[in-house]
Amino acid sequence: MSDKPMIEIKAVNKWYGQFQVLTDCSTSISKGDVVVVCGPSGSGKSTLIKCVNGLEPFQQGDIVVNGVSLADPKTDMPKLRSRVGMVFQNFELFPHWSIKQNLTVAQVKVLGRSQAEAEKKGLAYLDRVGLSAHVHKYPAELSGGQQQRVAIARALSMDPVVMLFDEPTSALDPEMVQEVLDVMVGLAKEGMTMMCVTHEMGFARQVASRVIFMDQGKIEEDATSEEFFTTPRGERAQHFLSKILNN
Amino acid sequence: MNGFNWAELSTAMPGLMQGLGVTLRLLAMGVAGGIVIGTFLALARLSSIKFLSTLAKMYVNYFRSVPLLLVLIWFYYAVPMIFTLVTGDYLTIDVAFTSCAVAFMLFEAAYFSEVVRAGIQSISKGQFNAAYALGMTYPQAMRLVILPQAFRKMLPLILQQSIILFQDTTLVAAIGLVDFFRASYVRGDLMNLLTPYIILAGAMYFVVSSLAMLGVKQLQKRLRV
Amino acid sequence: MNYAWNWGVLWDKTGIGNEIYLNWILIGLGWLFAIGGIAWLIAMVLGTVLGIMRTLPSKTANRIASAYVTLFRNVPLLVQLFIWYYVMPDFLPAGVKNWWFNDLAPNTSAMISASIGLGLFTAARICEQVRTGIQALPKGQTHAAYALGFNTRQVYREVLLPQAFRMILPPLGSELTNCFKNASVASLVGVIELISQVKTIAEYTQSNLEIYTYATLIYMVVNISLLMFMGFLERRFRVPGLMSEGKS
Numbered sequence: 001m002s003d004k005p006m007i008e009i010k011a012v013n014k015w016y017g018q019f020q021v022l023t024d025c026s027t028s029i030s031k032g033d034v035v036v037v038c039g040p041s042g043s044g045k046s047t048l049i050k051c052v053n054g055l056e057p058f059q060q061g062d063i064v065v066n067g068v069s070l071a072d073p074k075t076d077m078p079k080l081r082s083r084v085g086m087v088f089q090n091f092e093l094f095p096h097w098s099i100k101q102n103l104t105v106a107q108v109k110v111l112g113r114s115q116a117e118a119e120k121k122g123l124a125y126l127d128r129v130g131l132s133a134h135v136h137k138y139p140a141e142l143s144g145g146q147q148q149r150v151a152i153a154r155a156l157s158m159d160p161v162v163m164l165f166d167e168p169t170s171a172l173d174p175e176m177v178q179e180v181l182d183v184m185v186g187l188a189k190e191g192m193t194m195m196c197v198t199h200e201m202g203f204a205r206q207v208a209s210r211v212i213f214m215d216q217g218k219i220e221e222d223a224t225s226e227e228f229f230t231t232p233r234g235e236r237a238q239h240f241l242s243k244i245l246n247n
Numbered sequence: 248m249n250g251f252n253w254a255e256l257s258t259a260m261p262g263l264m265q266g267l268g269v270t271l272r273l274l275a276m277g278v279a280g281g282i283v284i285g286t287f288l289a290l291a292r293l294s295s296i297k298f299l300s301t302l303a304k305m306y307v308n309y310f311r312s313v314p315l316l317l318v319l320i321w322f323y324y325a326v327p328m329i330f331t332l333v334t335g336d337y338l339t340i341d342v343a344f345t346s347c348a349v350a351f352m353l354f355e356a357a358y359f360s361e362v363v364r365a366g367i368q369s370i371s372k373g374q375f376n377a378a379y380a381l382g383m384t385y386p387q388a389m390r391l392v393i394l395p396q397a398f399r400k401m402l403p404l405i406l407q408q409s410i411i412l413f414q415d416t417t418l419v420a421a422i423g424l425v426d427f428f429r430a431s432y433v434r435g436d437l438m439n440l441l442t443p444y445i446i447l448a449g450a451m452y453f454v455v456s457s458l459a460m461l462g463v464k465q466l467q468k469r470l471r472v
Numbered sequence: 473m474n475y476a477w478n479w480g481v482l483w484d485k486t487g488i489g490n491e492i493y494l495n496w497i498l499i500g501l502g503w504l505f506a507i508g509g510i511a512w513l514i515a516m517v518l519g520t521v522l523g524i525m526r527t528l529p530s531k532t533a534n535r536i537a538s539a540y541v542t543l544f545r546n547v548p549l550l551v552q553l554f555i556w557y558y559v560m561p562d563f564l565p566a567g568v569k570n571w572w573f574n575d576l577a578p579n580t581s582a583m584i585s586a587s588i589g590l591g592l593f594t595a596a597r598i599c600e601q602v603r604t605g606i607q608a609l610p611k612g613q614t615h616a617a618y619a620l621g622f623n624t625r626q627v628y629r630e631v632l633l634p635q636a637f638r639m640i641l642p643p644l645g646s647e648l649t650n651c652f653k654n655a656s657v658a659s660l661v662g663v664i665e666l667i668s669q670v671k672t673i674a675e676y677t678q679s680n681l682e683i684y685t686y687a688t689l690i691y692m693v694v695n696i697s698l699l700m701f702m703g704f705l706e707r708r709f710r711v712p713g714l715m716s717e718g719k720s
Contacts, residue, residue, distance in 0.1 A: 055376050082382025092377035096396050105391060106381040151377075158381060312649070312695040313688055314656035316667055321688075324680040414548035421660055428551060442559045449551045456546035 004067075006031045006162050006193045007052060012061035014047065014217075021047050022058065023217045029162075029195060029210075034188045036204040036225075037197045039214035040240060045197045048214070049164050052195065053084045066161050082110050085155030089167040091147040093139040099126070099150055100135050103157050111158065118157070125153040129183050145176025152183055163187065165196040201244050205229060213237045259434045266430025269344065273351055273416045273426070278409045280352030285359030290389070292364055303360070310357035315350075316418050322350035323422040343424040355412055362404045366397035403467045410459050414452060427451070481679040482686060493673050500669030501690065503579075507587050507665060508652040514591025515651065519598025524628060526603040537599060544596035549589075549657050556589035557582060557661040579664050586658035594651045601643050605636035638709055645702030649695050666690070 007029040014022035022044050029035050037045045050056040052063055054070055054077050062071040068080050093102050103122030107113045113121075126132050129149040131142075139147055148168060155163060165184065169177040181203050188194055188207035198204070204211055204225060211228040213221035213236075221228060221237045232238050291303035310318070326346040331337055370393050378388035398405075420429040428448050435444025478484075482494040525537035544552070561572050561581075572581055609632060617631040637644075659668035670687045674680045 050376075053380060055379055078379075078382045078384045078387075080382075081380055084380070086377075086380035088373055088377060088380075090371075090373050092371075092373045094374065094377070094392050094396075096392075096399060106383065109387055109391065110382040154381070309688075309692075312653075313691045314653040314667070316656045316659070317670075317684070317687055317691065320667070320671065321684045324674075324684070328681075414546075417548040417550040418657065418660070420550070428548070432554070442562065445551065445554050445559055449547050449555065452548050452551060453543070453546045457542060460542075460546065 004031075005029060005064075006033070006066060007195065008062075008064040009048070009052070010062045010064070012048070012051060012058050012063060014044075014051065014056070014058040014060075021217050022051070025061070025214075025217075025219050027212060027219060027222050029193065031193050032191050033210060034192075034194045034208050035196070035210045035212060036208040037195065037212045037214060038199065038201070038204070038240070038244075039220075042216070043214040044217040045214045046166055049166050049195060049197050052164060053081050053086055055086075078110065082106075082158055083161050085158060085160035085163040087148070087151050087155055087163070087165045087168050089171050091139075091144070091151045091171070093147050093151055093154070095139050097138075098135075099131070099137055099139070099142075102139070102150065103154050106154070107157055121159075122153070122157045125156045126150070128156070128186075129153045130179075143176060144172045145179045148172065148176075148180045149183055152180070152187075156187075162193040162195065165194065165198065167197050167199070169198065169200060199244065201241075213240065215240075255438065255440070259438075262434060263427065263430050266425050266427040269419075269424065270413075270416045270426045270428075273344075273347060273419065274409070274413050276348045277351030277355050277412050277416075280348075281355030281359045281408075281412070282363075282405065284352060284356035286363050286394070288356055288360035289363035289367060292360065293367060307357045307360055310354050315354055315415055316421055318354050319347060319350050319418055319421055322346040343419075343422055347419050347422070347424055351412065351416075355408070358408055359405065362401050362408060363397065366401035366404075367393060369400060370396050399470070403463050403470065406459070406463045406466070410456055410463075413459075414456065417452075477682065478677070478679045479682050481673075481677050481682050484677065493677070496669045496673060497666070497686070497690070500664060500666035503583065503663060503665040504652065504655055504694075507583060507590060507658055507663065508655040510587040511590035511594055511655065512648060512651050514588065515594035515598050515647075518592070518595035520602050520633075522595060522599035523602025523606065524633075526599060527606045528624070541596045541599055544593055549593050549654055550660060552593055553586055553589040553657060553661045556585040560585060578662065582662040583658070586655075586661055586663050590651065590654055590658065593654070594647065597647055597650070598644070601640045601647060602636060605640040606632050608639060609635055638706075641702060641706045641709075645699055648702060649698050652694060652698060653691070 005028040009025055009027050012022055012025045013020065025044075025048060027035075037049065039045050047056055051058050051070075052065065058070075062069055064070070065080060065084060068075055070077075070080070093099075097105065100119070100122065103126060104115065104118035107118035107121065108115060123132065123135060126135060129152055131146060131149055131153070134142060134146065134150075139150070142150065152168075168184070169180050172180065177200070181200060184194070184196070184203065185207050196203075196208075208225040211221070211223060211225050212219055213228070213232070213234070215236050220234050221232060223232075228237075229241075232241055288303045288306060291299040292307070294300055323343065323346045326349055327337070327342055374392055374396070375388060378392045383391065416426050417428040419426050420432075425433070431444045431448035432441070435441040438444075482497060483492050522537040522540055525533040526541075528534065561569060564572055576584075613631055613635070614627060617627040622630065655665060656667045659665055659671070666687065670683055674683045677683070
């Protein structure tokens with residue numbers, strides 16, 4: 001854990017029309033941190049993580065990612081997003097492209113890499129997630145778990161400084177959840193800075209350095225993983241934990 | 248009904264083929280121009296710039312409330328006038344054909360734009376998010392991810408609209424342009440063989456349209472899987 | 473550009489009695505509604521019957537309706553109108569033929585053939601709408617209806633058609649406006665309706681741009697009125713919970 005934070009969320013407030021979805025959210029994530037964001041449905045955790053790479057706008061406050069401020073109107077958003085990797089609940093591979101294309105086209109068109117470079121990198125990450133054999137297939141031919149692993153490889157191919165995960169296993173059948181979690185654990189152990197919205201508390205216990213608990217748009221708890229699991233302070237967090245852990 | 252034999256047909260053939268050429272050229276230009284303009288209209292309609300989306304909406308609503316015939320006749324008068332206004336020159340090329348081609352392109356664009364717009368809207372927002380998350384800009388996301396998928400989905404409808412345009416080319420007779428149907432009618436009238444020629448022309452359109460429709464249905468089946 | 477604008481052209485005298493050009497427009501508009509109206513009636517009746525035939529279990533009924541739709545949708549409207557105007561009268565039985573050519577005013581016979589032609593053409597489109605509407609209903613509806621002891625006629629009349637029609641009111645509205653737009657094609661087979669009147673006035677007065685602007689406005693007003701009428705029908709027949717929201 002080094003000095004300058006990778007992600008700084010400073011007093012972020014967000015409204016959808018009249019309805020406030022994020023209230024005074026502040027936290028800081030350092031390089032190498034693995035932060036799990038959890039909480040009940042509607043707590044705003046997905047919204048918060050989508051604010052970090054600018055997919056969702058926010059009205060007040062600021063988020064600074066790798067030194068770049070999102071509130072600054074002069075910020076080059078596409079450039080910022082190319083350095084932040086994101087994995088979605090519904091995988092969102094591009095169905096009209098082969099796996100190879102899914103891995104390489106963004107590298108070429110956004111980062112300006114050569115086709116050869118892009119292929120080398122993409123295939124390396126594909127191998128890393130254990131799916132080299134499927135390089136010429138199309139997303140529809142793969143299972144959910146396989147698609148999600150490809151999605152992770154796609155994000156990694158951009159050489160991001162931080163990886164965001166938005167409920168990566170929620171849309172998967174139970175038997176495929178582990179293969180995706182294994183990849184994420186591997187990433188964490190290598191020192192990737194990660195922010196994960198997830199219900200998978202087992203994963204959190206295993207690799208998370210910090211846990212953020214959100215409820216109704218507010219960050220209720222923000223503690224090291226050990227503290228959170230042994231002595232959660234807030235009543236709502238305790239309630240939530242007991243429900244989750246009893247499954 | 249006598250006299251409608253191969254000799255008659257072979258004499259008539261050059262004229263008929265010329266008419267067919269007009270029909271096909273109008274079809275090609277109308278479809279190509281219509282799709283291109285229609286795509287821009289669809290994007291304008293979906294844009295967050297109020298001015299653009301309202302303009303596009305008005306355009307589409309206008310061309311969808313007036314008969315094609317009116318548009319064809321109007322353009323026949325307007326195109327040379329506008330040309331003169333803009334360039335100060337007089338339009339020397341084939342006025343009838345040019346005005347029809349322009350009319351078809353602009354008219355069909357309104358219909359194609361609705362198809363394209365529905366196509367774009369049917370692509371889940373998650374795809375946009377994924378494209379943006381990779382650092383793509385809006386034009387890149389549109390060009391590389393959204394539009395290719397939208398067009399694939401909307402191909403059957405686009406083809407259907409093209410078949411309708413193919414049939415609509417017959418209306419150019421209103422301003423005296425000789426397409427395949429008019430050529431058949433003129434010949435039939437000339438040789439007092441009106442009925443056979445009209446039926447022949449009808450049969451030609453029927454065969455081409457039905458075959459095309461069958462092709463579209465096959466395409467729809469394959470795309471569904 | 474030497475173009476003399478004359479926006480008051482419709483109020484100029486035509487030179488025949490006290491008529492102004494506006495009268496000609498109104499005549500054309502009247503014929504437009506006549507053709508459109510008659511054609512729509514033919515289309516609704518025939519189209520509904522055909523649509524039902526397409527959904528019946530009987531293979532023959534299916535094939536006949538299918539063939540009809542294929543034929544009338546793949547021949548251009550203009551060609552169809554030409555056939556009804558030029559070709560059909562030759563095949564009329566002697567007595568009728570006599571009446572057609574000698575007793576009927578040319579515009580009337582033209583109007584009748586155009587209305588029939590347009591009606592049959594539009595019927596094919598209505599057939600597809602009705603078919604889609606019926607097929608969109610859950611199969612359970614048909615099963616439940618039969619289970620209650622209804623015969624086929626009753627199943628359609630009491631259960632399927634009332635729901636199907638409510639569902640297809642929006643696309644039917646489109647077809648209605650299309651029908652009236654297509655009526656303009658009748659002007660190419662000798663019917664004096666709106667477009668031919670507009671053309672004539674333009675030739676007489678040379679005020680092309682103004683005339684066609686007025687014509688456009690008239691069509692837009694007609695369109696909006698038709699759509700408002702369909703909206704009124706929608707509201708009148710709306711049933712809570714039945715899918716009448718959700719325009720595409």
